[in-house]
Amino acid sequence: MRQIFHKMHGLGNDFVVFDARDAAIAITPQRARAIADRHFGVGCDQLILIEPSDVAAARMRIWNADGGEVESCGNATRCAAILLGDGTTLETMGGILDLSVTDGGASVDMGAPRFDWDAVPLAYAMDTRALPLAWDGVETITPPIALSVGNPHVILFVPDTDALDIEALGRPIEHDPIFPERVNVNFATIESRTRIRLRVWERGSGATLACGTGACATAVAAIRSGRAESGVTVALPGGELVIDWQPGGTIRMTGPATHVFSGELDLAAFPA
Known part of the structure; x- marks a missing residue:
């Protein structure tokens, strides 16, 4: 056929x-x-x-x-x-x-993000704003952050995302038992309040040139923690997305x- x-x-x-x-x-x-x-x-x-x-x-x-x-x-x-x-x-x-x-x-309009541990989901209750977790080979400048934008994400704010071997780092984090449905792994560097550099290890696909939900999750995490503001540009290897979000509202993603x-x-x- x-x-x-x-x-x-x-x-x-x-x-x-x-x-x-x-x-x-x-x-x-x-x-x-x-x-x-x-x-x-x-x-x-x-x-x-x-x-x-x-x-x-x-x-x-x-x-x-x-x-x-x-x-x-x-x-x-x-x-x-x-x-x-x-x-x-x-x-x-x-x-x-x-x-x-x-x-x-x-x-x-990607809907509203969810922050409860069981909405991500995580294996057990913990503060999703500051996960008490670390992984070998990843130096983070803040504790990891987890949230759901319809699918599960963990965000790692790092000094320089381009310096990381995400092929080696992404898979063990994706399969960490703390994430019972596995997780999309976002390695992000804040360049300014209006610009973030991001590389993503996608659950089930590996390193991709871009991840729209990853850009949304990372922007929300940055805005919610006071590191960025709505209308932030997220620069991925494949190009740029603009993410708008105000606390309590829905996420709007715009791009090619x-x-x-x-x-x-x-x-x-x-x-x-």
């Missing part, structure tokens, strides 16, 4: 996107992993499925490159916005999101989204 797909990216965080609003497409962890393989499949950080929704204009499901289904993906949400059009809503496992198309990309090409693949070549 031939199936049309869209290859898209947000700041280099790349996706294979299937539009299944008119006809169902069977995606399983095995099939997602095979399609995401950069040598034997199409290749992507995440596979995205757009489906009908009873509560929004469409529903988005997300599989990481390892085949694990996850709750949210900010960069994929901006890509969905340019497929669905301006002023639409999108149902995700992390909540219902409002989408707006901008020149060259999209702006998304790109449709690279459309193609066809034989789903039967990727057994479910």
Whole structure:
């Protein structure tokens, strides 16, 4: 069976996107992993499925490159916005999101962050503003911070994120038992009150050029702790996002989204 797909990216965080609003497409962890393989499949950080929704204009499901289904993906949400059009809503496992198309990309209301330990989630109760944790090889300038923006994040403010080997550091933190659903690991350096440099180890995908939810989580952590202000630019290896958030409110993420090409693949070549 031939199936049309869209290859898209947000700041280099790349996706294979299937539009299944008119006809169902069977995606399983095995099939997602095979399609995401950069040598034997199409290749992507995440596979995205757009489906009908009873509560929004469409529903988005997300599989990481390892085949694990996850709750949210900010960069994929901006890509969905340019497929669905301006002023639409999108149902995700992390909540219902409002989408707006901008020149060259999209702006998304990502909902409100959650700070309770069991919302992240953590394995047991602790102060998410200052986790009593440390990992070998990571010098932090503050205690680690944890929060959820629809998916779990830990933020490590470090002297120089570019000096770190996040390939070596990210995986053991992602799989630390304190994070029962694993965690996205953000290595951030504050450059000013309006600019943060960030590199992210994504749960199930590894080091990526950009992570929209990671930028949101890091900006919220920086604003909440008094290190930055709303409207902060988060500079990732693939480009920049602007994050607006006021305590008690929702997060707005604005940045590029790109449709690279459309193609066809034989789903039967990727057994479910």
